[in-house]
Amino acid sequence: MAWNWEQADWPHFTYDKMALDPLESEFLLRSGEFLGVFRHVGPDDRDQIRIDLISEEALKTSEIEGEYLNRASLQSSLRQQLGLGGENRRIPPAERGIAQMMADVYLHFANPLSHRTLYAWHKMVMSGERRIGTIGNYRQHADAMQIVSNRMDKPKVHFEAPPSLRVKAEMDAFAIWFNDTSPKGKTPLPALTRAGIAHLYFESIHPFEDGNGRIGRALCEKALAQNLGEPSLIALAYTIERRRKAYYDHLEASNKNNAITDWLIYFASTILEAQRVTLARVEFSVAKAKFYEHHRGQFNERQEKAVARMFREGIDGFKGGLSAENYIAITQASRATATRDLQDLVAKGALTKTGELRHTRYTLNIRDDRA
Secondary structure (H helix, E strand, C coil): CCHHHHHHCCCCCCCCCCHHHHHHCCCCHHHHHHHHHHHHCCCCHHHHHHHHHHHHHHHHHHHHCCCCCHHHHHHHHHHCCCCCCCCCCCCCCCHHHHHHHHHHHCCCCCCCCCHHHHHHHHHHHHHCCCCCCCCCCCCCCCCCEEEEEEECCCCCCEEEECCHHHHHHHHHHHHHHHHCCCCCCCCCCCHHHEEEEEEEEHHCCCCCCHHHHHHHHHHHHHHHHHHHHCCCCCCCCHHHHCCCCHHHEEEEEECCEHHHHHHHHHHHHHHHHHHHHHHHHHHHHHHHHHHHHHHCCCCCCCHHHHHHHHHHCCHCCCCCEEHHHHHCCCCCCCCCHHHHHHHHHHHHCCCEEEEEHHCCCCEECCCCCCC
């Protein structure tokens, strides 16, 4: 069977608009909920939430491609990029580059898409990379651009992109389509539909030697932000990375023809899940601020360290809850001291306790109902 770009109707994608309408409505509703919660966050906490969300996206969009970055370096670079200060430290090229791209998406989402923007993003994403021939431009090699798995002697080709000679013309058409379908364009599309088509369309062209996945997901963030009229802060890469195989399976299932309803429903559902994750993380941050305000001055140094470590686990928390052994490992306390500290934290309402004896576990008490 021919690939989608080899067919006569390329790139005129068809889909069932009515199947997507309820998802589009839910997206707009949840966007309003997020803004409502975010407005209740103080300026300093708001900046930290932005850094946390954007850095997590940068980490996860890289992890999807098998690249694991340093969170502290990434956050420091993001702070500098967003004008929020930051430590005077040496930032490795990979962390600096992805931070630059994420900050550019955040700060300049409203700008039309251009080849110059995509070239700049590619230079950022490939910062420090020495294995590929063309950086900051579309691929130019004569070899076929294929997505392949399995052994070298028995390769499985999941997709083959258009030859390099076609890429510039394909990207000319893509940029026109992207700008025309924006809210102020000639043929605007709803947010989820536009983001889903943009990602599949871009990945089908696969215009760069490497970095297409990261740039393709950045394009989704740009599209969503343009439709919302402000940066989305949606945990898209975070959500995709948790179900990476499903993501690749749906992409592969959608590269044989240009009827893409199933892909759009999958991708829209993924964005909605990402919205729920983002809202939960913002609510978690609000609850964290209230928790520390409520318990200010109540903890000893060991308890402070353990509580801070628990909060660093984020909304998922310690798998199965914090155990006494976890507490001892974090604080280097004796077992007797750990028992007293944990009992004290429960008595003060900072932790809740479940189970007995060796099955005892502790979780943060961050119900968002304190005055």
